[in-house]
Amino acid sequence: MKFSRKTFGGLALVALLVGVSAYRPFDEGMFPLSELNKIDLNKAGLKISQKEIYNPDSISLIDALVNVGGCTGSFISNEGLIITNHHCAFSAVQQASSPENDYLENGFVAGSKQKEISAKGLTCRITDSYEDVSAQVLGAVTGITDPAARIRIINDKMKDIARQAESSDKTIRAEVSEMFIGKTYVLFRYKTIQDVRLVYVPRRDIGEFGGETDNWVWPRHTGDFAFMRAYVAPDGSSAQYSKDNVPYTPKKFLKVNANGVSEEDFVFILGYPGRTFRNRPSQFIRYQQEYLLPYTANLYDYQNKVLEETGKKNRATELKLSTRIKRNANVLKNYRGKLKGLKGLNLVEQKAKEDAELAAFINSDIELKKNYGNLMSDIDQLYKVIYSSVYRDMWLAQIYSSTSLLSVARQINSFKMRMAAKPGALKEKFYTDSVKFLSANLKQIYDSYDLDADRTIFTKMLLDASQLPKNQRIQIVDKMITKGFSNQEQIDKFIGSTLEYTRLKDENYVLNTLLKSSTTLSSYNDALLNFEIGLSKQIFESKHERDRTEGLLNKLMGDYVAMKELHKKQLFIPDANSTLRLTYGYVRGYSPSDATYMKPFTTIKGLLEKGSTDNPDYRYPPVIKNLWQAKDFGPFAKNDLNDVPVAFLYNMDTTGGNSGSPIMNAYGELVGVNFDRAYEATINDYAWNENYSRSIGVDIRYVLWVASKVDKAGFLLKEIGIKNN
Template sequence: MTSKKKTLLFTALLTFMIAGSAYRPPDEGMYPLSELKKVSLNKAGLKISMKDIYNPDSVSLVDALVNVGGCTGSFISDEGLIITNHHCAFSAVQLASTPENDYLNKGFTARSREQEIEAKGLTCRITESYEDVSDKILGVTKGVTDPATRIRVINAEMKRLAAQAEAQDPSIKAEVSEMFIGKAYVLFRYKIIQDVRLVYVPSRNVGEFGGETDNWVWPRHTGDFSFMRAYVAPDGSAAKYSKNNVPYKPKKFLRVNANGVNENDFVFILGYPGRTFRNRPAQFIQYQQEYLLPYVSNLYEFQNKAMEDAGRKDKATELRLATRIKRNANVLKNYRGKLKGLNGLELTDQKRREDADLANYINSNVELKEKYGTLMSDIDNLYKTIYRDAFREMWFTQIYGSTSLLSVARQINLFKASMSAKPVSERARFYTDSVGVLEQKLRTLYESFDIDADRTIFSRMLSDASKLPASQRVAAVDKKVMKGFNGQEQVDKFVDATLQYTRLKDQAYVFNTLMKSAAQMGSYNDPLLAFEADLRSQIDGLRQERERRDGLLNKLMGDYVAVKEKFRQRDFIPDANSTLRLTYGYVRGYSPADATYMKPFTTIQGVLEKGATGNPEFKYPPVMKELWQKKDFGPFVKKELNDVPVAFLYNLDTTGGNSGSPVMNGNGELIGVNFDRAYEATINDYAWNESYSRSIGVDIRYVLWVASKVDKADFLLREIGVKL
């Protein structure tokens, strides 16, 4: 039987099972607040009012949501306590760790407010309100025919409206988000909390149990949770970290239901999903499949090996590079999962057929043909130019993030250029006013810098550039590296000489000497700065063409969605774009392969079974085995399993950014924390299907069991109102 026939058979069986049960399949989509009126949640299983979820005139569940460090979190007490994922706190825990206080591996528990430590680099963003500004944004494009000019005026108007909102209310941060590319825009107002502190983070062998072996895989046994606390100034205003700050009093916090959920129970998520690309044509999917996904995954695999090798020198280096390695590894496995999904589903071909049907629809209608007759060919021609420069563009996108010292050089060169642009009489003042911002940027870069890792990765990047086709050359590499080029030896020679000579690798010199005065900064130069300047010169020279393409794409995608809605005779849900969304569904297992069914719950028994395999990524705190053997589960046992559920599956529509999102039951109570998707669901960014799209959450019962039984953090349970 072909895979397509198997899929049809499974779908038919699934339909039969659904028809004979109370189970209702969810609708595809991550619904913005403005689209909630289109969702029949009460019919699906919601037991509270829709206004309890979002009410612009009163307090509702959305007021308990925060965006923290690019993830989602939720308030679970009136003292600003936040629950989110372990991996969302990872970078802050890494920055707080030292070889003497290795919180990253051993975990951290603050048993009093005084012991809570700053979560460096993390802030909280709370959605205050939103406003549709599509007419205002698109109004400024009337009469504008040049694509580059069009995108510039759109971006300028987005910034103007955000600045206007902030001027009207200085206490908020405003941002205009593009909901449909080239078509719909919404102004969001956010409250920003700048003082976030770590409260409780389990040990790494709980919070990252399974490591990369289990990442994006089901069955999962990862306790991916952590607790933070938001602080503000005594008057309630946002303030940077200070001992005088007090816990933030949220308008709303979620109630924790320690009883958890059962299979087929209705659940929903509120969160800040990153980006999806479901309303794009076949050419976009082809670009992902043939260019971006393989390039980045292969590059990140190389980078991680280089950083892991460097980390073997000593514990301090290992800790310093840990966050970069973890982020790369997560993207790497995600991208390879997407490639597997794209190949398996033949999504590009499917999109081509859909686009061909759309073209026929346009051509069959005189009015549509007059307005959109060249739409599909224009899209195709645009992507041909994008493919033509793809490898150089990807190289430029990755080069600064690959090599920390090159990013340091970029920041210094930009600062010097800004200072040089000022009249001589104003340069000293500019330096005094701006050097603090530069220093902060550089300190962030140096926090994850290692010279050996930089050397290896820089050499790889230059070697890749040397092999680009004639039409995609990197001028700085040809100028500095390719003279008398004799292969990798020449690349290594250039890298060694450049890194040996530059003093940017010496943090003490940079902060204590180079940044001592405007004169010192202005007069300093070295080969790395010169190489970066040449790089940036070509990037700047290509900007006009990129703006032309972006502007043209913006207009074409707006038309593409508009005519596709007419063709399908329905409105689309906007792609995710880091704004607050709702998705709903049910606790449910799935069948990823023939004769295989994945149950929706894992247990502590599974933790112990994996630990017995000898894989070092499956180590766990020894006390867990003792507690399990005694059946010391407290009130957190799931009777049907005679065990504590660790993680669970549900068919909600999620993507990156939903990490840390609260999973809630029909009463709006917290019963889990979302942290991942099954491997088959990595393709969610491009397509969603109830048969294979499964998200993974850590069960609140496991969170509470680990906190109380393993780490003796009963104070947390008392704060959130859970009785032992």
């Protein structure tokens, strides 16, 4: 894997300001590949050369990593076998399931490659190379003072750099990622594998044991693992699903160590963590605490009550809605954990104090005051603008995902608008070239759509819109509200009439009749499409102001981070942004509260103890109890526990996107699969602390035990080189 050796421009500049000698190793951090030279993993406990993890001139462990469906996975055989989380495969299993073949409930074991089934909606993305392009991106806005123009030019330049990279190598997909907002930009080149198949997924009462009762909670006893396989065309190129495709041969695959780890062992993770926000000012934290987190959590709580009630109609409906319910539940519990953590730490006040100290530091230096004296007040003023439209903006951000038919309407309106903009005969060409993509996108929406759920949730969203502050109104909603009449009655009437007459509620009609020709698509119209046009119009009309705000924020945050690094006399690790990172630490318990210590391992015994209660989340297959009572552990027991370890804790720095990340021991061998954090660690997105930040992984010994003893998937153990006796 050939990675550019260019130094990140922004970091190099700060290094000159603070002096290289000021650097000290971080106790926390999701380290980009470019930063690995700043840490000494061997001193921390790594037993192999650090270059075996990442070597720009040769194959290394990072070549075994994949991004699959927004999660992380890793190759564990030379035939493209991937291990990740059960919850990362959940949507694909749901789409493959039916009341007759309920893989979601009963699990799926292929038994042979010929019986593996398509993991719909999932692709694999492999990091091929990266290159610092900060000079190119920021050079494009030299001398640009208009904030809206600045952000537009930056975004255009990022897309242009990615397009150029793709045009010079047709086998890759390219993306420019902002590492530090307004400061550092990196071009990533990715290989994409389009044909991903399900190999083995445990039954739901193993893969999701504990359900929402245990979600984001320790101790855990969840077998959150799944196996997939990557396929390519016979010539090795990426291709859509085909019976002629062959298993992908990765450059590198991880060795699985069935002996696992013990307390205080050194461990590390490679993965694609989503987003963190640790380098943001107090106003951003306040925005999260007072607005975004409570609004979203409460909305998803309401939606899930509706979806769960709707799912009681029949198993087919329950299956259709299951992925959405699971995603909502995961987010709302995470957000409530964050709220608890933010308030418990008084993080807004902490950040405000740090910001005041930074302002004093800037004002104490004549030159800094001259250039950055207004920095903190400008940030404060900008966030006042953001707060002024926050309820409207949050509503607009949720309306399409809340109501499936509105999302369908948005896709169709957008397609019709782009087609109408084409001159003459090019309209038909656009339709012919693009309708299959529109059809696929709509099919994905319909896969988790139910009319009754849509009606109830749409009603609530419109009622919420009718009660927004006067300066944050939704124009198209106001048009349906007449003074002197009940908002509820008018909204009920609008929705009743709109949903009765729209043909968009009929998936078969839309996919097989409406999309049949450009003429039928162009000529179709109804009240739901018109309502969506009104929404899109307001979003478009406010785009300039949003761009201006984003442009100002981009510049201010670049200066903010630079000044903080200067003030602290240290370099910061960029916030996570779904690019490949490393984090390291130790298998370790913790004390979440006074006089309480949480041990770092759970066992099958603990699973059975939970199962003795009446909580339906603690169901498990009877075979587990039978095997445990017979002490049929095979080679997968942990001797000091006299049991099979199920899950374990470690103090590594993780966040969303690290789901499915391989947990590796000091020798770079896979010993577990990361899947969650403890409730206290949901605050990790904003602040990390070794005292309470703990992540959770499923122990490889439990994975192998379940595969061999419970699901008789010994063929997988043979493929990854594990003896089953």
